[in-house]
Amino acid sequence: MQYSLGPLLYFWPKAQVEDFYHQVMASQADIIYLGETVCSKRRELRSRDWLALAREIAACGKQVVLSTMALLEAPSEVKTLKSLCENGELLVEANDVGAIHFMAEQRKPFVVGPAINCYNAQSIKYLLDLGMCRWVMPVELSRDWLMKVLSGCENLNIRHRFEAEVFAYGHLPLAYSARCFTARSENRAKDDCELCCIKYPTGRLMKSQEGQKVFNINGIQTQSGDCYNLINDLSSMAGLVDVVRLSPQSTETLAWLERFRQAKEGGLASGYEGQCNGYWHNIAGMRNHSHSQS
Template identity: 65%
Template structure:
């Protein structure tokens, strides 16, 4: 089993992003994803900066993947996407079918990110034919769904495909042209004043009863509770090749260590974290 650090989903200052990847480069992670996947207004780092960071992390022995934006809304964003795809060195995680088309035109392999709704074997076969080498399962699917899906693939296709599961973090559930973080502060999207910088782990929304419901992260809506499959790694055997840990502001390396300890049989309580989707339950449920 390999462990991947997913792309940073939040808006952090450039200095903090660079410091984060300096730590990750020295960590026990096998794969590192870099790039802006949520909002093109987050311009503290441009494509050239991400590629430079990728080279620094790769020099430390990590497999590096550049992640693309999930919702493209302007020609400038297409141009930025093209720069990612033309990097000439690193594999791309496509989070939009436009990225797949650009990569396919160059006959390059790619990772199919969790923002692409690939739910059935027919879709996987098409994507494999276009160059997909790793499939990141959509976050709301279950282990049983994944098992059934992979069973439908012919042996040569299954053997050619790596499977990755989003196993820790607030789940990215939806994307919108509207910026909900700005709206929550009574600002329009065009006058957001880069307010996401004030919420390095998103802005929590609770129900009237005080239950966490969602996390607002710009145009992305996330689960209110943290998804945690650290205690479910045994059930991933022979199904999953890569476990993804989504970066958090303070404890990413500690989470990675806990996952590795759990893989060795060490049990620890999930606390308020949830794992419902993996068990084909409501997402906010916890299966012990």
Template identity: 55%
Template sequence: MAVRKAMKYSLGPVLYYWSKETLEDFYQQAAASHADVIYLGEAVCSKRRATKVGDWLDMAKSLAGSGKQVVLSTLALVQASSELGELKRYVENGDFLLEASDLGVVNMCAERKLPFVAGHALNCYNAVTLRILLKQGMVRWCMPVELSRDWLVNLLNQCDELGIR
């Protein structure tokens, strides 16, 4: 009989614009929650800069100190050199796993041989793409939100056929 692993609960990144103080309060509450994995970081719009990279890293350290696995979420669309500079700070943080929501982050992680979570914005729709991402260091995959249960079942069967599940 196969041994089942205990299910883990994840709390995704806040997708709304909240003040730094509201985010800090929220993540203090999250530290006391039953969530095992907490994603945090600006994943929507770089223009929402009330919370800086250093602030996110401080919140991440606090959450990790309370026993949570922290994953730093990154922008889904990198458009400016300033955004690229911030992404490099995330990639080079030295402590936390990244959620790559842009292939640029995947490439930065792969170049440094760092593990990463493939975020839902990567538009990964088939097992061959998942196999490529695995070779680049992916340790977890978040399914794109627009896809159905039937699609997921089919994809998992493809993964079984490729021996990557």
């Protein structure tokens, strides 16, 4: 089983991003996803900066994957997408169908990201025929659903053709919108946002009137209010999951990466009270199904 760090979903200053990824180079992560997937106005790092960083990380022996935007709204964004897909060096994670089209056109392998609605073996076969080499399961699916999909792939004799990756730590990216919720929370128009999301390095928490954490808003992206954490569910991934994904929240993410690796050796991890794992257990996503209930 390999461990990946998904693309940074938040807007951090350039120096902070570079410092984080220099720490990543010395980490035990096997696969690193890089790039802006949420909002094209976040230009602390431009495409050339991400590519330079990717080459530096790849030189450390890690697999680097360039992640694309999940929601494109302007011709300029399509142009940037096309240039990333045509980088000629690195694997690409496609987070919308446009990226899949560009990669298939070049007959290049690609990763299908969690933003792509791929829920069954027939869809996986279609994507494999276009060039997919790794499937990141949509975050709302359960272990039972994964087993059903992979069983269908075995029946179609295609399971050996791709890796299965599961989002296992971080605020879950649930939805994308043309509206910017962070700007709206500051009574700003989207076109006059002043890049206010840089003030919220792990998103902005939204609570219900009863004080329950419901959502975490991150620009045009709506995330789960609680952090998703499958550290105590690693044993249930055996034989199903090839890659376990952690989504960068802060520098503490690298400490969690070490905890995940240690947890794989056996035993239960503590210190994740208030986090959730419901989707994996096919219950309400915001619930925490403790190991003692299993």
